[in-house]
Amino acid sequence: MKIIVILKQVPDSETKIKVKGDGSGIETDGIKYVISPYDEYAVEEALKLKEKAGGDSTVTVVSAGPDRTVESIRTALAMGADAAVHVNDPALEGADSLGVARALAKAIQDNGFDIIFAGKQGIDQDNSQVPSAVAELLDIPQVNIIAKFEITEDKSKATVSRRIEGGEETIETSLPALFGCEKGLNEPRYASLPGIMKAKKKPVKTVDLAGLGLDAGEVGAAGSHVKILKWIPLPERQAGKILQGMETAEASKELVRLLREEAKVI
Amino acid sequence: MKGFEAPDFMAMDGLLTPEERAAGATVRSWVEERFLPVIEEHNRAGTFPMELVPEVAKLGVFGANMSGYGCAGMSNVAYGLIMQELERGDSGLRSFASVQGALCMYPILTFGTDAQREKWLPAMVRGEKIGCFGLTEPDFGSDPGGMRSRARRSGKGYVLNGTKMWITNGSVADVAVVWARTEEGPVRGFLVERGTPGYSARDIKGKFSMRASVTSELVLDNVEIPEENLLPGTEGLRSALMCLNQARYSIAWGAIGAAMACYDTALRYAGSRIVFDKPVAGYQLVQQKLVWMITEISKAQLLVLQLGRLKDDGRARPDQVSMGKMNNVHIALEIARMARDILGANGIIDEYPVARHLCNLETVKTYEGTHDIHTLVIGEAITGLGAYR
Known part of the structure; x- marks a missing residue:
């Protein structure tokens, strides 16, 4: 089976994000980048499927991003993926979800695929659009936010579960299909030290938009339908107020008054 | 609250290779998620978390700077970063890995025969066999040359006698690299396997330090070992x-x-x-x-x-x-x-x-x-x- 994982490199969730003074983006100096955590579930599910499917199954990571993305790609290879395609084109900087999806879809098509796993969303901009758009462009079914995955013996169908309000939804789909992975689907393995050494020798193919036969003017930032106008930092948190030196009854009364009149939340 | 990040005031990260950074990162995550939640409990109880050894082995930590026999073959800088992350967890965890890798696997690789390497190294990389290192004695620490342990030739091999002290992993080890003075004069290294008659290990109790680490005394009382358990490449202290x-x-x-x-x-x-x-x-x-x-x-x-x-x-x-x-x-x-x-x-x-x-x-x-x-x-x-x- 040709198993594909769509991977995005994002700032570590513990990085303190600072918006640039002119609101055109974020300060990238000193940011630590990691694999988007939901994509780790995608990598793990792909590796588990490869181990189960056996034979000449391969896991190929497909990722779009600048040079630094290679480090996250290598981490996925160290976890056990076999090869990668890195779409690296400056024109993609600032491209919208559809543009990125077009580039990824073309790279996946050129590589060939039987099944595709992605994180349910990237944890940076949280759009959750790219996986669905890639599935549309490849004209295959997609189920997003899956928490369980099973495949039939003949690998023609998959049964997946989604958590929904108050229960669980079980969906069967034909393959090929794309699945967006949710937390709880599996426990992603750690990249092992021998795995890190092996990953150095695994093939990472770098392509730009022209190499994919795509027009940077259409797919890249220049052709974006969505434009981010301004980045605004969250307002500084105001200092709290502590009610001191009052009896409980009196303090409660004062608290209610403040919540109603000052904070205006009740 | 924000998780731990290794302090890097002088931006040393930029001097590392991607593999070195990746090695540190993967071990750091493991320590953070798997080891730190249990360490205080083990420290109180005075026990080493043996149940985590298979996971450490799966990461490829044991002998990670050595090559062959399933070892990761990483640079010494990567290995150093791995040790740093382990000791961020606890000195006992790093000691376990140091003893297994540097003090047991290393001498088997460096001074051992092919048969000894084949027998021990792959199993030690996988954490299925644990090693220890017996050099220090109750009365000889900084001056190991004064050791009293003796290796006497006997028909089929050697007979070892002596006591070794402060041996990390002693009682949990499947194999001990024991140093003893031979009749010819030089100190040499011998492999003593757990269960060999006359060989025993007793844990040292009452430690205020290294509580989450096994520290033992090894007693060698007329321990007969075959010729093939001599590490032939060892030449003195x-x-x-x-x-x-x-x-x-x-x-x-x-x-x-x-x-x-x-x-x-x-x-x-x-x-x-x-x-x-x-x-x-x-x-x-x-x-x-x-x-x-x-x-x-x-x-x-x-x-x-x-x-x-x-x-x-x-x-x-x-x-x-x-x-x-x-x-x-x-x-x-x-x-x-x-x-x-x-x-x-x-x-x-x-x-x-x-x-x-x-x-x-x-x-x-x-x-x-x-x-x-x-x-x-x-x-x-x-x-x-x-x-x-």
């Missing part, structure tokens, strides 16, 4: 010191991990603990301590990075390794003591890792060559005059 040199290298890095854990704890604590009307981090005396800590950590990092590069190049001298061990453990212990001060009363309870690291580092300062002996190694190197006796 020099061979034992070669092993210690490997282990000391890993300590030089490991100590930084313990120091980082203490610094990180102290920095956070100082930022949130209000005294009078502001965080204690806002007072000059506290800042002076924190600044000293991060400065010493940064210097220590650069020292071992260069030491690692020299080692990768085959040029690291034993006295340079001594400087790494001597300095980094010394500053780590001082940092732990300062961190404990900054935490006030909270510095003595195990809600914070500081007192545990502090007590552990008291051991690290005197094992694998005491601080004073390493000082004399460097002293001899620069003056040409040995001042040991």
Whole structure:
């Protein structure tokens, strides 16, 4: 089976994000980048499927991003993926979800695929659009936010579960299909030290938009339908107020008054 | 709250290769997620988390800077970063890995036969077999040449007699690399397997330090071992010191991990603990301590990075390794003591890792060559005059 994982490199969730003074983006100096955590579930599910499917199954990571993305790609290879395609084109900087999806879809098509796993969303901009758009462009079914995955013996169908309000939804789909992975689907393995050494020798193919036969003017930032106008930092948190030196009854009364009149939340 | 990030004041990260960064990152995640949640409980109980050994093995930690037999084959700098992350967890965890890799797998690889390597190394990489190293004796620590352990030739091999003390992993080891003086004179290394008649290990109780680590006494009472258990490449005490040199290298890095854990704890604590009307981090005396800590950590990092590069190049001298061990453990212990001060009363309870690291580092300062002996190694190197006796 040709198993594909769509991977995005994002700032570590513990990085303190600072918006640039002119609101055109974020300060990238000193940011630590990691694999988007939901994509780790995608990598793990792909590796588990490869181990189960056996034979000449391969896991190929497909990722779009600048040079630094290679480090996250290598981490996925160290976890056990076999090869990668890195779409690296400056024109993609600032491209919208559809543009990125077009580039990824073309790279996946050129590589060939039987099944595709992605994180349910990237944890940076949280759009959750790219996986669905890639599935549309490849004209295959997609189920997003899956928490369980099973495949039939003949690998023609998959049964997946989604958590929904108050229960669980079980969906069967034909393959090929794309699945967006949710937390709880599996426990992603750690990249092992021998795995890190092996990953150095695994093939990472770098392509730009022209190499994919795509027009940077259409797919890249220049052709974006969505434009981010301004980045605004969250307002500084105001200092709290502590009610001191009052009896409980009196303090409660004062608290209610403040919540109603000052904070205006009740 | 924000998770731990290894302090990197001097942006040393940029001097590392991607594999070195990845090695540190993967071990750091494992320690954070799998080891830190259980360490205080083990430390209280005085037990080593043996149940985690298969996971450490799966990461590929054991003998990670060695090649072949399933070892990861990483650079010594990557190996150092791995040791740093392990000791950020606990000195006992790093000691377990140092003993398994540097003190048991390394001599089998370096001084052993192909048969010995085949028998032990793959199983030790997988953590299925555990090793220990018996050099120190109750009356001979810094002067191992005085050892009383003897290896006497007998028809089928050797008969070993003696006592070894302060042996990490002693009672859990499947194989011990035991050093004993032969009738011909030189000290040589022998493999003694668990279950060999006359060989026993007793755990040392009542430790205030290295509580989450097994420390034992080995007793060899007319232990008969076959000829094929001699490590044929060992030639005197020099061979034992070669092993210690490997282990000391890993300590030089490991100590930084313990120091980082203490610094990180102290920095956070100082930022949130209000005294009078502001965080204690806002007072000059506290800042002076924190600044000293991060400065010493940064210097220590650069020292071992260069030491690692020299080692990768085959040029690291034993006295340079001594400087790494001597300095980094010394500053780590001082940092732990300062961190404990900054935490006030909270510095003595195990809600914070500081007192545990502090007590552990008291051991690290005197094992694998005491601080004073390493000082004399460097002293001899620069003056040409040995001042040991």
